[in-house]
Amino acid sequence: MTPTRTSALPPGPQRSRLPRFALGKAKDPLEELVEWQQQYGDIVTFPTRHGPAWLLSHPDHVQYVLADKASNYLNMAGDHPDPLLGRGLFASKGDFWLRQRRMVQPAFHRPRLARMVEGMVRDVEQLAERWARRAATSEPLELLEQMRGLVITMLGTSIFSEDVRASRTSLREGMDYLGHEFHGTRDSLMDAVRRLFGRQDSRMKRFLHAIEQVNTDMYRLIAERRQSAAGKDDIMTMLLEARDAQGVAMTDSELRDELVNLFIGGYESTAVALTWMLYEMTRHPEVEQRARGELATVLGGQPLTAESLPSLLYTRAMVEETLRVHPPAWAFMRRALNEDELGGYFVAPETKMLISPYILHRHPGFWSEPERFLPERFLPEQKEGRHRFAYLPFGAGQRQCVGNGYTVTLLTVALATLLQHCQWRLVPGHPVIAMAATTRRPRNGVLATLHAAPLAA
Numbered sequence: 248m249t250p251t252r253t254s255a256l257p258p259g260p261q262r263s264r265l266p267r268f269a270l271g272k273a274k275d276p277l278e279e280l281v282e283w284q285q286q287y288g289d290i291v292t293f294p295t296r297h298g299p300a301w302l303l304s305h306p307d308h309v310q311y312v313l314a315d316k317a318s319n320y321l322n323m324a325g326d327h328p329d330p331l332l333g334r335g336l337f338a339s340k341g342d343f344w345l346r347q348r349r350m351v352q353p354a355f356h357r358p359r360l361a362r363m364v365e366g367m368v369r370d371v372e373q374l375a376e377r378w379a380r381r382a383a384t385s386e387p388l389e390l391l392e393q394m395r396g397l398v399i400t401m402l403g404t405s406i407f408s409e410d411v412r413a414s415r416t417s418l419r420e421g422m423d424y425l426g427h428e429f430h431g432t433r434d435s436l437m438d439a440v441r442r443l444f445g446r447q448d449s450r451m452k453r454f455l456h457a458i459e460q461v462n463t464d465m466y467r468l469i470a471e472r473r474q475s476a477a478g479k480d481d482i483m484t485m486l487l488e489a490r491d492a493q494g495v496a497m498t499d500s501e502l503r504d505e506l507v508n509l510f511i512g513g514y515e516s517t518a519v520a521l522t523w524m525l526y527e528m529t530r531h532p533e534v535e536q537r538a539r540g541e542l543a544t545v546l547g548g549q550p551l552t553a554e555s556l557p558s559l560l561y562t563r564a565m566v567e568e569t570l571r572v573h574p575p576a577w578a579f580m581r582r583a584l585n586e587d588e589l590g591g592y593f594v595a596p597e598t599k600m601l602i603s604p605y606i607l608h609r610h611p612g613f614w615s616e617p618e619r620f621l622p623e624r625f626l627p628e629q630k631e632g633r634h635r636f637a638y639l640p641f642g643a644g645q646r647q648c649v650g651n652g653y654t655v656t657l658l659t660v661a662l663a664t665l666l667q668h669c670q671w672r673l674v675p676g677h678p679v680i681a682m683a684a685t686t687r688r689p690r691n692g693v694l695a696t697l698h699a700a701p702l703a704a
C-alpha cells in the first residue's frame with residue numbers, strides 16, 4: 248500500500264486506563280476495549296505514555312500487521328539484553344532471534360509432542376490421586392494455585408524429565424514470583440523490567456532475587472545434563488543437541504535464556520487457561536456431560552495415549568473455546584518501523600499497534616453469539632471457512648507462540664485425565680472476577696470442592 252498523508256487519525260477516546268495495565272492495577276479493563284471497538288470501530292486510537300497507539304480489531308488488519316507486512320511491524324524486543332529474559336526468544340530480534348527460533352522450534356514438532364503425552368498423563372494422574380484423597384474431606388481448594396502446581400510439574404517433565412516443583416525449590420519460588428506476582432503485560436513486561444532495573448527499592452530487590460533463584464537452578468540443571476544425558480528424551484536434550492547453520496551449539500547462557508523464556512512463556516498462561524477451563528466446565532453441565540460421554544466412548548476407562556488423543560474432538564473443542572473466551576495472553580504489541588497505510592489511515596513510524604485476542608475473539612462480524620460458551624464452534628465441520636486471524640490465542644506470523652501445539656496437547660490431556668478421575672464444583676458465593684495483568688486471570692482465584700466421578704455410560 249502507498250502511504251497517503253491525507254487521512255486523519257482513526258477515532259478514539261481522549262483518555263485511557265491502558266498504561267495502568269502494565270502495573271496490574273486495573274480491574275478488568277478489557278471491557279473498556281470492547282466498548283471502544285463498539286463505539287469507534289475496527290481501528291481505535293488511544294493515548295499511552297509512549298504516544299498514541301492503535302487498537303486493531305479487524306482480522307484483515309491484524310493479518311496485515313502480523314503476517315503480510317510483518318517486516319514493518321516489529322515486536323517490542325529492545326536493543327539490550329533483558330535482565331530476566333536475556334536474549335531468549337521473547338527478548339531477541341533479527342538474525343539472532345531467527346537462529347534461536349530455528350534451534351528451539353524442533354523441540355516442539357508434532358512427533359515429539361506425541362512422545363510427551365505419556366509423561367503428561369502421569370503428572371495429571373498424580374494430581375488426580377491427591378484430589379481423590381481430598382474429595383473425601385469436602386474441603387474446598389483454590390484451582391488456580393492447583394493448576395500452577397500442575398503446570399510447573401508438567402513443564403519440568405517435558406523439559407527436564409524431572410518434577411522441578413518438588414526437586415528444585417529455588418526455581419519454583421523464583422518462577423512463582425516472576426510468573427504471577429510480578430505484574431506487566433506480555434510486551435510491557437520487558438519495559439517494566441527495564442524501568443525497575445536501577446531502582447533501589449524492595450520490589451527491585453525481590454525481582455533480582457527471583458532471577459537469581461531461577462538462574463541457580465537453571466545453571467545447575469544445565470551442568471548436570473552436560474555431565475550425563477543418559478537416556479533422556481526431553482526438550483533439554485533437543486536444545487543441547489541443536490546446532491545453528493554453522494554447526495554451532497548454544498552456550499550455557501543461551502540455553503539458560505531459552506529455558507527461562509519457555510518457563511516465563513508457558514507457566515502462568517497455561518495455568519490460567521486450565522483454571523478458566525475447569526471453571527467453564529462447572530458452569531455448563533451439558534458440556535461436561537458431552538465431554539464425559541466422549542471420554543467413555545474413546546477411552547473406555549483406559550488412560551489417554553498419543554494414539555487416542557486425536558479422537559477427542561469435543562474435549563479439544565472445549566480447550567479451544569476456553570482459549571477463545573478467556574485468552575490468557577489478552578494482548579500483544581507491535582510498533583511500526585516505517586510509515587505506512589492501514590485501513591485508509593496514515594501510519595506514522597513508531598505507532599504502536601495493540602492486538603488483543605480478547606477483542607478479536609468477540610468480534611460480532613466473525614463470531615455468532617460471542618459471549619456464549621459453545622465448544623461446538625470448534626468441531627472440525629464448524630471451523631471451516633473461519634478467518635484465520637479471527638482466532639489468535641497464540642498470536643500469528645513469525646513470532647507465533649513456539650509452545651502453541653504443546654499447550655493445546657497439555658490442556659487436552661489435563662482436562663481429559665481430570666474428568667476421568669473426578670468432578671469439581673464451584674463454591675457458592677465465591678466471586679470469580681477477571682483482572683488483566685501479565686495474563687487475564689481470576690483475581691481471587693476459583694474456589695471449588697472435589698467429588699469422586701464415575702464416568703458417564
Ligand code: HEM
Pocket residue numbers: 322336337348508509510512513514516517520574575576579580639640641642643645646647648649650651653654
Ligand atoms: C495458554 C498458554 C499460552 C498462551 C496463551 C501463549 C501465548 C503466546 C503469544 C500470544 C505469543 C506471541 C506474542 C507476540 O506475538 O508478541 C507467545 C509467544 C511465545 N510463547 Fe507462548 N503461550 C502459551 C504457552 C506457552 C508455552 C507452554 C510455552 C513454552 C513451553 C510458550 C513459549 C513462548 C515463547 C518462547 C514465545 C516467544 C516466541 C518468539 O517470539 O519467537 N508459550 N505465546
